[in-house]
Each structure stands twice: as C-alpha cells, then as structure tokens.
Amino acid sequence: MxxxxxxxxxxxxxxxxxxxxxxxxxxxxxxxxxxxxxxxxxxxxxxxxxxxxxxxxxxxxxxxxxxxxxxxxxxxxxxxxxxxxxxxxxxxxxxxxxxxxIMSDEAVANRRAVIKRRREKMGTLLLQNDSPSLTPQQSELIDCLFKAYQQYFISYFPKIVIVRDKQQDITDLSESSCGQHLSSASPDGSGQQSLSPFVIAQMAEINTFFTIQVINFAKAIPAFRTLPIEDQIILLKGSVFEVSEIISTTVFDVDTCTWDYGNDRFTIKDAIDAGVQQFFIEDVINFHKKLHILKPHETEYILMATLCIFAPDRPGLLQKDIISQVQEELAATLKAYIDQNYPVTKKSMRFPVLLSFLTELRSLNELHSKQILLLQEGLWTPLLKEVFS
Missing domain, CATH: 3.30.50.10 (Erythroid Transcription Factor GATA-1, subunit A)
Known part of the structure; x- marks a missing residue:
C-alpha cells in the first residue's frame, strides 16, 4: 500500500x-x-x-x-x-x-466545471417548480452536509488502493458480471478455503477509514456537536455501518458489482477472500442495486446518511427528544428537497420509498453485527473493536 x-x-x-x-x-x-x-x-x-x-x-x-x-x-x-x-x-x-x-490547474478547472454544471442543473430544476420548497435554514443545512461529504468522503476516495497477492487482474474482474462474481465463491459462501492476508488487512483499513470519516462527518454537523459525548458515541456506534453503506452506494458499479474508489476498485472477490460470507454480500449487493434504480441525487444520499446518524431509538441515549427533533427536521428537509427538485409525477412516492431503504438498512445492520463475529481477528483494528464491541 x-x-x-x-x-x-x-x-x-x-x-x-x-x-x-x-x-x-x-x-x-x-x-x-x-x-x-x-x-x-x-x-x-x-x-x-x-x-x-x-x-x-x-x-x-x-x-x-x-x-x-x-x-x-x-x-x-x-x-x-x-x-x-x-x-x-x-x-x-x-x-x-x-x-x-494541492490540486493541479487541470483538476481545479474540472471541479469548477462540475460545480457549474450542477448549478445549471439546479437552476433548471427550480424553473420546473412554481416555487422553491426549501427554507433558508434547510438550504443552509444541506450546504453544511454537502461540504462535509465532499471533505471527508469524496476527497479521500482516490487515495484508496487495494493490495492483492497474485489475485486475478482487476481488469478481468471488472469485465465479469455480478452473477459470475458471486458464483465463483466457495459453495458455502464462507471463503474460508483461500483467505488472503493482504485483503484481510486491506478490508480492515477500509472499514477503519469509513469509521473515521463517518465520525468526522458527524462532528461537522452543528446539531451533533451539541449532544453529550455519551450520546455521540452511541449514535456513531449504531450508524457507522449504515452510513458507510449509503456512501458506498455512490461509488458502486451495478454492471461489474465493484466499488470504484478512483484509483482502484474493491470487488466481491476481495470481500470473499477476506472471509465475508456470500449470503451477506448478496444482501449488500441487492441493496445497492435497488437504491441505484432510483438514481438519487447526491443531496438525497447525504440526507439519508445523516438520518441514519440521528436515530432516537438507539439504546441508551440520554437526549432522545432532542435527537428525535433533529431527525424530524432532516426528514422534512429531505421531503422539501424532493418536492423542489422532482416533477409531481415522480415526487409523490419518492420520499416514503427512500425512507424504506433506511428500514432495510437496519435489517442489514443486524446481519452485519452477526457477520463480524465470524470474521478473522486480522479484520479488527483498535477503533473497529471499540465501535463494534
């Protein structure tokens, strides 16, 4: 690495x-x-x-x-x-x-072009609606979350490099279909016959990276910083996996079933080589695929991830009422964003459908808790032990 x-x-x-x-x-x-x-x-x-x-x-x-x-x-x-x-x-x-x-002049120009296109697209969407639905406070919240998302996730993805030991070339893997990836796993899906120490260490670092970045992302939210440290820890422990999965969906390639981080891709084979069971991988893949069908905007992904953090039903919370209020404000912001940026024919059911994905994530989170108990000790870093204990 x-x-x-x-x-x-x-x-x-x-x-x-x-x-x-x-x-x-x-x-x-x-x-x-x-x-x-x-x-x-x-x-x-x-x-x-x-x-x-x-x-x-x-x-x-x-x-x-x-x-x-x-x-x-x-x-x-x-x-x-x-x-x-x-x-x-x-x-x-x-x-x-x-x-x-420090970004090169070319990278700066590309980023400005992306921002310009995004603003032009937003302007077009605004013209499609009679009146904006977002309040100034909601727009300010979205701006805060978007900046944190760019700083703690997007800017770091190209730095991830997958280390492999005599594995199949990534180009060959990326040309295969999802079905071929999954069918190449061991019969029981355990991957126990050919565990790769390189991939095990890599997966530990990627999980640790996501954990640290979720923490940084949460700390960039003013409402989160006002909570007692005890509640912050509980919310983070409960939501790290859920937030990571939503953010991972933004870099998931449906055709090849790989996660494209810019410099390299993480594959199903990498997960299997690290000892992740096939049934769990299939559930994660299905989640990514179904969410991709909706083609969410980046803002929708970000608001969904933030909703995962502010979950008032996490056991042991001290300020459940305050957290519940923040969750309601986030849900209202997501609803207003949908109303503002989608035509009437598409926005009526979009909000409840997106919320249903958060419910599905809860079930995946429970499966993940059981899955990590089966993984090798090499997947555990001090931070991961603390978060998933």
Missing part, C-alpha cells in the same frame, strides 16, 4: 480521541496553526488562515525555494509572517499542511 493510502487510512488513532470533541479543542482550532491569525477552516490538511493557505499553495505550485537569513528558528506570527518565508514554509509543513492536497 502506498504512503498516501497509509496516511489516509490511519489504524493507530485511539478511539477516544476520534470521539472526543471538547470545547477547548474547538477554541484552539479557531487559530491558524502557522501564524496564529484567525483560521477560516482546514486547508491542505491543517487549520489555517487565508493568508497562509495562499502562501503555501503559491510556494508549492511555483516550486519556490527560500533561505532563512537568520538562524532558521524564526518565530512566525501574524505580524511578522512575511519577514521570513523560509521559516513560514517550514512552519506550514510542521503544522500538517500537505503538498499532495
């Missing part, structure tokens, strides 16, 4: 630090990690201000070289950050800023 994937899918992070979200950390994160100025968000993997963001991007893209005229130990602050560019750049690197996060 390459260094980018290793840095992206961290298995050594403690489960407590992943859940922890105290006020002191929130206050610290408001300052630029480089110069101490007011931070505007995470830029290139570090919390920085706009000035240091622009400086880092310009330095990397232009391949600039700096020399410190002093002792290479300059203290970088908001007032003097322009005095020594060498020390400022080193402070950027020490603060966690990563050059590989």
């Amino acid at each position: 390459n260094s980018d994937a290793e840095s992206t899918i961290e298995v050594s992070r403690s489960s407590r630090s992943a859940f922890d979200d105290d006020d002191e950390e929130e206050e610290e994160n408001k300052s630029c990690a480089v110069c101490g100025d007011k931070a505007t968000g995470y830029h290139f993997h570090a919390m920085t201000c706009e000035g240091c963001k622009a400086f880092f991007r310009r330095t990397v893209k232009m391949d600039l070289q700096f020399n410190c005229p002093y002792s290479q130990k300059c203290i970088v602050t908001k007032k003097n950050r322009r005095q020594c560019q060498a020390c400022r750049f080193q402070k950027c690197l020490k603060s966690g800023m990563r050059s590989d996060f």
Whole structure:
C-alpha cells in the first residue's frame, strides 16, 4: 500500500480521541496553526488562515525555494509572517499542511466545471417548480452536509488502493458480471478455503477509514456537536455501518458489482477472500442495486446518511427528544428537497420509498453485527473493536 493510502487510512488513532470533541479543542482550532491569525477552516490538511493557505499553495505550485537569513528558528506570527518565508514554509509543513492536497490547474478547472454544471442543473430544476420548497435554514443545512461529504468522503476516495497477492487482474474482474462474481465463491459462501492476508488487512483499513470519516462527518454537523459525548458515541456506534453503506452506494458499479474508489476498485472477490460470507454480500449487493434504480441525487444520499446518524431509538441515549427533533427536521428537509427538485409525477412516492431503504438498512445492520463475529481477528483494528464491541 502506498504512503498516501497509509496516511489516509490511519489504524493507530485511539478511539477516544476520534470521539472526543471538547470545547477547548474547538477554541484552539479557531487559530491558524502557522501564524496564529484567525483560521477560516482546514486547508491542505491543517487549520489555517487565508493568508497562509495562499502562501503555501503559491510556494508549492511555483516550486519556490527560500533561505532563512537568520538562524532558521524564526518565530512566525501574524505580524511578522512575511519577514521570513523560509521559516513560514517550514512552519506550514510542521503544522500538517500537505503538498499532495494541492490540486493541479487541470483538476481545479474540472471541479469548477462540475460545480457549474450542477448549478445549471439546479437552476433548471427550480424553473420546473412554481416555487422553491426549501427554507433558508434547510438550504443552509444541506450546504453544511454537502461540504462535509465532499471533505471527508469524496476527497479521500482516490487515495484508496487495494493490495492483492497474485489475485486475478482487476481488469478481468471488472469485465465479469455480478452473477459470475458471486458464483465463483466457495459453495458455502464462507471463503474460508483461500483467505488472503493482504485483503484481510486491506478490508480492515477500509472499514477503519469509513469509521473515521463517518465520525468526522458527524462532528461537522452543528446539531451533533451539541449532544453529550455519551450520546455521540452511541449514535456513531449504531450508524457507522449504515452510513458507510449509503456512501458506498455512490461509488458502486451495478454492471461489474465493484466499488470504484478512483484509483482502484474493491470487488466481491476481495470481500470473499477476506472471509465475508456470500449470503451477506448478496444482501449488500441487492441493496445497492435497488437504491441505484432510483438514481438519487447526491443531496438525497447525504440526507439519508445523516438520518441514519440521528436515530432516537438507539439504546441508551440520554437526549432522545432532542435527537428525535433533529431527525424530524432532516426528514422534512429531505421531503422539501424532493418536492423542489422532482416533477409531481415522480415526487409523490419518492420520499416514503427512500425512507424504506433506511428500514432495510437496519435489517442489514443486524446481519452485519452477526457477520463480524465470524470474521478473522486480522479484520479488527483498535477503533473497529471499540465501535463494534
């Protein structure tokens, strides 16, 4: 596995630090990690201000070289950050800023083109309706969730690389049909005859990656951060699998039954080689296929995933009423989005049908709980043990 994937899918992070979200950390994160100025968000993997963001991007893209005229130990602050560019750049690197996060001019142009097409499509959809159904608050919520989805899932998918040991070439696998994939499994579907340690380790890292990103996604939601840490943990433990499956559907290729992460694809054979039982794989595949038929918008996927998180019926919750209220607001937002973006002939049944998929996910989650008890110890990282204990 390459260094980018290793840095992206961290298995050594403690489960407590992943859940922890105290006020002191929130206050610290408001300052630029480089110069101490007011931070505007995470830029290139570090919390920085706009000035240091622009400086880092310009330095990397232009391949600039700096020399410190002093002792290479300059203290970088908001007032003097322009005095020594060498020390400022080193402070950027020490603060966690990563050059590989800087998009090429071509990638930026492609992203802008995608955004433009999305806005044009949205404008066309709005014209098809007499009046918008979304309130300003609902639009703001969708924007918040969409940004978190882009940051914690979409931007990381291309960094996933599947490590295999003398397995069939991925090109050959991708040309096969779903039926051929499943029929190639062992008779009992257990895959116990040819377990691959490489794929077992890979699957553990992918599951850990999704767990960490679901946690990060949830923590980006203001309503989630206001809950007691005990409720946050319960909600995350109960919803990690469900959210992961919804997000995985967005990269699922129905024709080849593979999950396309950009650089590589995860196949049914990979799951079988890791010891996942065939009956469970078939249920997951069927779920993805049925949801694909509806061709949900990204916003619908995101709202469905968020609804999975705010489930007031998870055992042991302290603030069930508040969580129930948030769930109702999310459901109302999904309904309003459907009303706004679909013609009358299609939107009448779309909302209840999408909600029925969340009910089906609950059943899959129960099967998953039984399935993980059968998997080898190699699939368990410290975080996975904590979440699925």
